[in-house]
Amino acid sequence: MGKKGQWVQIRDTVLPPEGRAPQAPEDTRKTPLIMWVKGYLNADAEVGKDCEITTITGRTVKGTLEEVEPSYTHDFGKYVPELDVVRDQVRKALGV
Numbered sequence: 001m002g003k004k005g006q007w008v009q010i011r012d013t014v015l016p017p018e019g020r021a022p023q024a025p026e027d028t029r030k031t032p033l034i035m036w037v038k039g040y041l042n043a044d045a046e047v048g049k050d051c052e053i054t055t056i057t058g059r060t061v062k063g064t065l066e067e068v069e070p071s072y073t074h075d076f077g078k079y080v081p082e083l084d085v086v087r088d089q090v091r092k093a094l095g096v
Contacts, residue, residue, distance in 0.1 A: 002041045002051070002068040009038045009070040010053055010063030037061050038070060 002008050015033040022029070039053035039061065051065045 002045050006041050009067045011066045012063035
């Protein structure tokens, strides 16, 4: 259950499979185009139910409540030792 003003993530189908462009690859044409958006709930809502949010940029978006207080799960990949060399070269060139 999400409360009004709480940070959430919603989901909405932008295009069903039959709305996909005919020139798109076959596997793409069989898949709906889904969007996920994060923002603040405009009213209390239950996970799995339709709701409305206001994004950080002020847009109002409707969709199905997916998650309350979602976390960020991306990263920047594995350590790349070559970037240490580049960092040192840049620092030296900048005199830092």
